[in-house]
Amino acid sequence: MPTIPEMIAALEKVLDPELGRNIVELKMVHDLTITPEGEVRFTLALTVPGCPLREQMSNASRNALLALPGVRDVQIEFRAMNEEERKAIFGQVQPPGPRLNEFNKINRVIAVMSGKGGVGKSSVTGLLACALNRQRQKVGILDADITGPSIPKLFGLPPGGLRGTDQGMLPAITRSGIRVVSTNLLLKEEDQPVVWRGPLISGAIKQFWTETLWGKLDTLLVDLPPGTSDAALSVINNLPLNGAILVTTPQDLAGMVVRKAVHLLQELKVPILGLVENFSYFVCPDCGAQHEIFGPSHAAETAATAGLQSWIRLPVDPAVAAQCDAGQVELVNFPAIQEVVSLLA
Numbered sequence: 001m002p003t004i005p006e007m008i009a010a011l012e013k014v015l016d017p018e019l020g021r022n023i024v025e026l027k028m029v030h031d032l033t034i035t036p037e038g039e040v041r042f043t044l045a046l047t048v049p050g051c052p053l054r055e056q057m058s059n060a061s062r063n064a065l066l067a068l069p070g071v072r073d074v075q076i077e078f079r080a081m082n083e084e085e086r087k088a089i090f091g092q093v094q095p096p097g098p099r100l101n102e103f104n105k106i107n108r109v110i111a112v113m114s115g116k117g118g119v120g121k122s123s124v125t126g127l128l129a130c131a132l133n134r135q136r137q138k139v140g141i142l143d144a145d146i147t148g149p150s151i152p153k154l155f156g157l158p159p160g161g162l163r164g165t166d167q168g169m170l171p172a173i174t175r176s177g178i179r180v181v182s183t184n185l186l187l188k189e190e191d192q193p194v195v196w197r198g199p200l201i202s203g204a205i206k207q208f209w210t211e212t213l214w215g216k217l218d219t220l221l222v223d224l225p226p227g228t229s230d231a232a233l234s235v236i237n238n239l240p241l242n243g244a245i246l247v248t249t250p251q252d253l254a255g256m257v258v259r260k261a262v263h264l265l266q267e268l269k270v271p272i273l274g275l276v277e278n279f280s281y282f283v284c285p286d287c288g289a290q291h292e293i294f295g296p297s298h299a300a301e302t303a304a305t306a307g308l309q310s311w312i313r314l315p316v317d318p319a320v321a322a323q324c325d326a327g328q329v330e331l332v333n334f335p336a337i338q339e340v341v342s343l344l345a
Contacts (some may be wrong), residue, residue, distance in 0.1 A: 126338075144208070
Protein backbone atom coordinates (compact mmCIF):
# COMPACT_ATOMS: atom_id res chain seq x y z
CA MET A 1 0.00 0.00 0.00
CA PRO A 2 1.53 3.40 -0.95
CA THR A 3 2.26 5.99 1.70
CA ILE A 4 1.04 9.60 1.59
CA PRO A 5 4.52 10.88 0.55
CA GLU A 6 4.59 8.32 -2.28
CA MET A 7 1.19 9.48 -3.49
CA ILE A 8 2.29 13.11 -3.26
CA ALA A 9 5.34 12.24 -5.35
CA ALA A 10 3.08 10.68 -7.97
CA LEU A 11 0.85 13.77 -8.10
CA GLU A 12 3.90 16.01 -8.55
CA LYS A 13 4.05 14.63 -12.09
CA VAL A 14 0.61 16.13 -12.90
CA LEU A 15 0.79 19.63 -14.38
CA ASP A 16 -1.75 22.40 -14.62
CA PRO A 17 -1.44 22.91 -18.43
CA GLU A 18 -2.34 26.60 -18.15
CA LEU A 19 0.30 27.48 -15.55
CA GLY A 20 2.97 24.91 -16.39
CA ARG A 21 3.45 23.93 -12.74
CA ASN A 22 2.51 20.72 -10.93
CA ILE A 23 -0.65 20.53 -8.86
CA VAL A 24 1.23 19.84 -5.61
CA GLU A 25 3.45 22.90 -6.05
CA LEU A 26 0.30 24.93 -6.77
CA LYS A 27 -1.23 23.66 -3.49
CA MET A 28 -4.19 22.21 -5.34
CA VAL A 29 -4.14 18.85 -3.51
CA HIS A 30 -6.00 18.68 -0.18
CA ASP A 31 -7.21 16.00 2.26
CA LEU A 32 -5.32 13.15 0.60
CA THR A 33 -6.19 9.77 2.20
CA ILE A 34 -6.14 6.07 1.33
CA THR A 35 -8.31 3.31 2.81
CA PRO A 36 -7.10 -0.20 3.68
CA GLU A 37 -8.96 -1.37 0.57
CA GLY A 38 -6.80 0.86 -1.65
CA GLU A 39 -9.32 3.64 -2.33
CA VAL A 40 -7.65 7.06 -2.60
CA ARG A 41 -9.63 10.22 -1.92
CA PHE A 42 -8.58 13.86 -2.20
CA THR A 43 -9.88 17.30 -3.07
CA LEU A 44 -8.55 19.19 -6.09
CA ALA A 45 -8.72 22.95 -5.51
CA LEU A 46 -9.08 24.73 -8.87
CA THR A 47 -7.56 28.16 -9.44
CA VAL A 48 -10.80 29.33 -11.07
CA PRO A 49 -14.36 27.97 -10.87
CA GLY A 50 -15.41 26.11 -13.99
CA CYS A 51 -11.80 25.50 -15.03
CA PRO A 52 -11.95 24.13 -18.62
CA LEU A 53 -9.00 21.81 -17.91
CA ARG A 54 -10.54 20.26 -14.82
CA GLU A 55 -11.17 16.86 -16.41
CA GLN A 56 -7.72 16.78 -17.99
CA MET A 57 -6.03 17.32 -14.61
CA SER A 58 -8.33 14.91 -12.77
CA ASN A 59 -7.75 12.14 -15.33
CA ALA A 60 -3.99 12.66 -15.14
CA SER A 61 -4.15 12.56 -11.32
CA ARG A 62 -6.23 9.40 -11.35
CA ASN A 63 -3.85 7.65 -13.76
CA ALA A 64 -0.79 8.70 -11.74
CA LEU A 65 -2.26 7.25 -8.54
CA LEU A 66 -3.62 4.06 -10.12
CA ALA A 67 -0.10 3.30 -11.35
CA LEU A 68 0.98 2.85 -7.70
CA PRO A 69 0.89 -0.72 -6.32
CA GLY A 70 -2.14 -1.29 -4.11
CA VAL A 71 -4.30 1.59 -5.41
CA ARG A 72 -7.61 0.22 -6.71
CA ASP A 73 -9.75 3.34 -7.04
CA VAL A 74 -9.42 7.14 -6.96
CA GLN A 75 -12.20 9.51 -5.94
CA ILE A 76 -11.67 13.24 -6.55
CA GLU A 77 -13.80 16.10 -5.28
CA PHE A 78 -13.50 19.64 -6.60
CA ARG A 79 -13.71 23.13 -5.18
CA ALA A 80 -12.48 26.60 -6.14
CA MET A 81 -9.57 28.22 -4.34
CA ASN A 82 -10.42 31.08 -2.02
CA GLU A 83 -8.74 34.46 -2.29
CA GLU A 84 -6.10 33.68 0.33
CA GLU A 85 -5.10 30.47 -1.42
CA ARG A 86 -4.73 32.33 -4.71
CA LYS A 87 -2.70 34.98 -2.90
CA ALA A 88 -0.30 32.31 -1.65
CA ILE A 89 0.35 31.20 -5.24
CA PHE A 90 0.32 34.45 -7.15
CA GLY A 91 1.63 36.88 -4.56
CA GLN A 92 -1.25 39.28 -4.16
CA VAL A 93 -4.96 39.34 -3.48
CA GLN A 94 -6.93 39.94 -6.65
CA PRO A 95 -8.45 43.43 -6.76
CA PRO A 96 -12.22 43.77 -7.19
CA GLY A 97 -13.49 42.82 -10.62
CA PRO A 98 -12.54 39.99 -12.99
CA ARG A 99 -8.91 40.95 -13.65
CA LEU A 100 -6.64 37.94 -13.42
CA ASN A 101 -3.52 38.87 -15.36
CA GLU A 102 -1.37 36.99 -12.87
CA PHE A 103 -2.99 33.75 -14.08
CA ASN A 104 -1.80 34.53 -17.62
CA LYS A 105 1.67 33.67 -18.80
CA ILE A 106 2.10 35.05 -22.32
CA ASN A 107 5.57 34.77 -23.80
CA ARG A 108 5.13 37.30 -26.61
CA VAL A 109 2.46 39.59 -28.03
CA ILE A 110 2.59 40.34 -31.76
CA ALA A 111 0.36 42.84 -33.56
CA VAL A 112 -0.69 42.20 -37.16
CA MET A 113 -1.31 45.63 -38.63
CA SER A 114 -1.86 47.36 -41.93
CA GLY A 115 -3.62 50.68 -41.64
CA LYS A 116 -5.31 49.76 -44.94
CA GLY A 117 -8.51 47.72 -45.10
CA GLY A 118 -9.05 44.81 -47.46
CA VAL A 119 -5.45 43.59 -47.57
CA GLY A 120 -6.18 40.19 -46.02
CA LYS A 121 -4.72 41.03 -42.64
CA SER A 122 -7.14 38.80 -40.71
CA SER A 123 -6.45 35.90 -43.06
CA VAL A 124 -2.72 36.33 -42.51
CA THR A 125 -3.35 36.38 -38.76
CA GLY A 126 -5.42 33.20 -38.90
CA LEU A 127 -2.97 31.35 -41.14
CA LEU A 128 -0.03 32.43 -38.98
CA ALA A 129 -1.81 31.24 -35.83
CA CYS A 130 -2.47 27.85 -37.41
CA ALA A 131 1.14 27.50 -38.57
CA LEU A 132 2.43 28.30 -35.07
CA ASN A 133 -0.08 25.88 -33.58
CA ARG A 134 1.23 23.10 -35.83
CA GLN A 135 4.65 23.74 -34.31
CA ARG A 136 3.05 22.79 -30.96
CA GLN A 137 2.95 26.38 -29.75
CA LYS A 138 0.08 27.52 -27.56
CA VAL A 139 -1.49 30.37 -29.51
CA GLY A 140 -4.20 32.94 -28.87
CA ILE A 141 -5.80 35.61 -31.06
CA LEU A 142 -7.16 38.87 -29.69
CA ASP A 143 -9.45 40.24 -32.40
CA ALA A 144 -9.01 43.98 -31.91
CA ASP A 145 -11.17 44.78 -34.95
CA ILE A 146 -14.08 45.52 -32.63
CA THR A 147 -16.61 46.77 -35.21
CA GLY A 148 -15.57 44.53 -38.14
CA PRO A 149 -14.30 41.26 -36.65
CA SER A 150 -13.34 38.46 -39.05
CA ILE A 151 -11.43 35.94 -36.95
CA PRO A 152 -14.45 33.88 -35.70
CA LYS A 153 -15.66 33.43 -39.31
CA LEU A 154 -12.25 32.09 -40.40
CA PHE A 155 -12.30 29.44 -37.67
CA GLY A 156 -15.98 28.57 -37.89
CA LEU A 157 -16.68 29.79 -34.36
CA PRO A 158 -20.38 30.53 -33.77
CA PRO A 159 -21.70 33.69 -32.07
CA GLY A 160 -22.07 33.50 -28.31
CA GLY A 161 -18.92 31.42 -27.91
CA LEU A 162 -17.45 33.29 -24.93
CA ARG A 163 -18.13 32.22 -21.35
CA GLY A 164 -17.79 34.37 -18.27
CA THR A 165 -16.83 33.34 -14.75
CA ASP A 166 -16.52 35.30 -11.53
CA GLN A 167 -12.80 35.52 -12.24
CA GLY A 168 -12.91 36.57 -15.87
CA MET A 169 -13.76 35.61 -19.42
CA LEU A 170 -12.85 32.25 -20.95
CA PRO A 171 -11.83 32.51 -24.61
CA ALA A 172 -13.43 30.39 -27.30
CA ILE A 173 -11.34 27.39 -28.34
CA THR A 174 -10.97 26.40 -32.00
CA ARG A 175 -10.86 22.80 -33.22
CA SER A 176 -7.07 22.70 -32.98
CA GLY A 177 -6.88 24.48 -29.62
CA ILE A 178 -6.27 28.13 -30.59
CA ARG A 179 -7.84 30.55 -28.09
CA VAL A 180 -9.88 33.41 -29.54
CA VAL A 181 -11.57 36.50 -28.14
CA SER A 182 -13.68 38.66 -30.44
CA THR A 183 -16.77 40.87 -30.24
CA ASN A 184 -18.52 38.57 -32.73
CA LEU A 185 -18.36 35.86 -30.07
CA LEU A 186 -20.44 38.10 -27.80
CA LEU A 187 -23.26 38.66 -30.29
CA LYS A 188 -26.40 36.64 -31.00
CA GLU A 189 -25.95 36.90 -34.78
CA GLU A 190 -22.63 37.20 -36.65
CA ASP A 191 -23.93 40.02 -38.88
CA GLN A 192 -25.27 42.10 -35.99
CA PRO A 193 -23.56 45.54 -36.14
CA VAL A 194 -21.40 46.88 -33.34
CA VAL A 195 -22.05 50.63 -33.37
CA TRP A 196 -19.51 51.95 -30.87
CA ARG A 197 -17.53 55.14 -30.65
CA GLY A 198 -13.81 55.38 -29.93
CA PRO A 199 -13.84 55.23 -26.10
CA LEU A 200 -15.98 52.08 -26.10
CA ILE A 201 -13.71 50.44 -28.67
CA SER A 202 -10.63 51.26 -26.60
CA GLY A 203 -12.32 49.97 -23.46
CA ALA A 204 -13.26 46.69 -25.12
CA ILE A 205 -9.67 46.08 -26.25
CA LYS A 206 -8.38 46.73 -22.73
CA GLN A 207 -10.96 44.32 -21.30
CA PHE A 208 -10.05 41.62 -23.82
CA TRP A 209 -6.46 41.90 -22.60
CA THR A 210 -6.96 42.30 -18.85
CA GLU A 211 -10.09 40.27 -18.17
CA THR A 212 -9.55 37.22 -20.38
CA LEU A 213 -8.16 34.05 -18.80
CA TRP A 214 -5.66 33.40 -21.57
CA GLY A 215 -3.63 30.99 -19.46
CA LYS A 216 -0.20 29.97 -20.70
CA LEU A 217 0.51 31.11 -24.28
CA ASP A 218 3.64 31.07 -26.37
CA THR A 219 2.24 33.70 -28.74
CA LEU A 220 -0.75 36.05 -28.63
CA LEU A 221 -1.54 37.55 -32.03
CA VAL A 222 -3.50 40.81 -32.07
CA ASP A 223 -5.50 41.38 -35.26
CA LEU A 224 -5.79 45.15 -35.63
CA PRO A 225 -8.47 46.95 -37.67
CA PRO A 226 -7.68 49.42 -40.46
CA GLY A 227 -6.52 52.88 -39.43
CA THR A 228 -4.04 54.35 -37.01
CA SER A 229 -6.36 55.84 -34.39
CA ASP A 230 -8.23 54.54 -31.34
CA ALA A 231 -7.88 50.77 -31.71
CA ALA A 232 -4.22 50.85 -32.77
CA LEU A 233 -3.29 53.30 -30.02
CA SER A 234 -5.15 51.23 -27.41
CA VAL A 235 -3.19 48.11 -28.38
CA ILE A 236 0.17 49.89 -28.52
CA ASN A 237 -0.35 51.78 -25.25
CA ASN A 238 -1.93 48.99 -23.18
CA LEU A 239 -0.44 45.72 -24.40
CA PRO A 240 3.23 44.73 -23.96
CA LEU A 241 3.91 44.36 -27.68
CA ASN A 242 7.06 42.53 -28.71
CA GLY A 243 6.66 43.70 -32.28
CA ALA A 244 4.37 44.13 -35.27
CA ILE A 245 3.98 42.49 -38.66
CA LEU A 246 2.73 44.78 -41.41
CA VAL A 247 0.46 43.57 -44.22
CA THR A 248 0.11 45.35 -47.56
CA THR A 249 -0.87 44.60 -51.18
CA PRO A 250 0.89 45.49 -54.48
CA GLN A 251 -1.07 48.70 -55.16
CA ASP A 252 0.73 51.95 -54.42
CA LEU A 253 -2.42 53.23 -52.68
CA ALA A 254 -2.13 50.40 -50.14
CA GLY A 255 1.56 51.11 -49.68
CA MET A 256 0.89 54.76 -48.97
CA VAL A 257 -1.60 53.92 -46.20
CA VAL A 258 0.63 51.21 -44.72
CA ARG A 259 3.51 53.68 -44.53
CA LYS A 260 1.32 55.72 -42.17
CA ALA A 261 1.25 52.69 -39.89
CA VAL A 262 5.03 52.40 -40.23
CA HIS A 263 5.51 55.97 -39.02
CA LEU A 264 3.13 55.39 -36.09
CA LEU A 265 5.02 52.29 -34.97
CA GLN A 266 8.35 54.05 -35.32
CA GLU A 267 7.14 57.06 -33.34
CA LEU A 268 5.91 54.79 -30.52
CA LYS A 269 9.05 52.61 -30.70
CA VAL A 270 7.30 49.33 -31.56
CA PRO A 271 9.69 46.98 -33.42
CA ILE A 272 8.62 46.20 -36.99
CA LEU A 273 9.35 42.51 -37.50
CA GLY A 274 8.54 42.28 -41.17
CA LEU A 275 6.44 43.33 -44.16
CA VAL A 276 4.06 40.91 -45.89
CA GLU A 277 2.79 41.75 -49.38
CA ASN A 278 -0.44 39.78 -49.71
CA PHE A 279 -2.09 38.98 -53.08
CA SER A 280 1.32 39.63 -54.61
CA TYR A 281 0.94 37.33 -57.61
CA PHE A 282 -1.12 34.48 -59.04
CA VAL A 283 0.41 31.19 -60.19
CA CYS A 284 -1.30 29.76 -63.27
CA PRO A 285 -2.38 26.18 -62.45
CA ASP A 286 -1.82 25.12 -66.08
CA CYS A 287 1.62 26.52 -66.94
CA GLY A 288 3.03 27.62 -63.57
CA ALA A 289 3.66 31.18 -64.72
CA GLN A 290 3.35 34.00 -62.21
CA HIS A 291 0.98 36.86 -63.02
CA GLU A 292 0.87 40.14 -61.05
CA ILE A 293 -2.88 40.55 -61.41
CA PHE A 294 -2.98 43.51 -58.99
CA GLY A 295 -0.11 45.26 -60.73
CA PRO A 296 3.61 45.44 -59.99
CA SER A 297 4.84 45.40 -56.41
CA HIS A 298 5.38 48.65 -54.51
CA ALA A 299 6.59 46.89 -51.34
CA ALA A 300 10.17 48.10 -51.75
CA GLU A 301 9.26 51.67 -50.82
CA THR A 302 7.28 50.59 -47.77
CA ALA A 303 10.07 48.23 -46.67
CA ALA A 304 12.63 51.03 -47.02
CA THR A 305 10.47 53.34 -44.89
CA ALA A 306 10.30 50.60 -42.23
CA GLY A 307 14.06 50.03 -42.36
CA LEU A 308 13.63 46.50 -43.73
CA GLN A 309 15.97 44.95 -46.28
CA SER A 310 13.43 42.45 -47.61
CA TRP A 311 9.77 41.53 -47.55
CA ILE A 312 7.56 38.47 -47.97
CA ARG A 313 5.31 37.95 -50.99
CA LEU A 314 2.21 35.79 -50.57
CA PRO A 315 0.35 34.54 -53.66
CA VAL A 316 -3.34 34.76 -54.50
CA ASP A 317 -4.84 31.31 -53.89
CA PRO A 318 -8.60 30.88 -54.52
CA ALA A 319 -8.60 27.57 -52.62
CA VAL A 320 -7.33 29.31 -49.49
CA ALA A 321 -10.04 31.98 -49.80
CA ALA A 322 -12.74 29.32 -50.17
CA GLN A 323 -11.62 27.40 -47.08
CA CYS A 324 -11.40 30.60 -45.03
CA ASP A 325 -14.92 31.56 -46.10
CA ALA A 326 -16.08 28.10 -45.03
CA GLY A 327 -14.56 28.52 -41.56
CA GLN A 328 -11.85 25.95 -42.27
CA VAL A 329 -8.67 28.00 -41.99
CA GLU A 330 -7.18 25.26 -39.80
CA LEU A 331 -7.36 22.86 -42.78
CA VAL A 332 -5.60 25.19 -45.22
CA ASN A 333 -2.39 23.99 -46.85
CA PHE A 334 -0.48 27.21 -47.58
CA PRO A 335 3.29 26.62 -47.44
CA ALA A 336 4.07 30.29 -48.15
CA ILE A 337 2.95 31.23 -44.62
CA GLN A 338 6.09 29.57 -43.25
CA GLU A 339 8.02 32.65 -44.37
CA VAL A 340 5.85 34.73 -42.06
CA VAL A 341 6.47 32.25 -39.23
CA SER A 342 10.20 32.80 -39.72
CA LEU A 343 9.74 36.45 -38.74
CA LEU A 344 8.99 35.26 -35.19
CA ALA A 345 11.95 32.90 -34.88
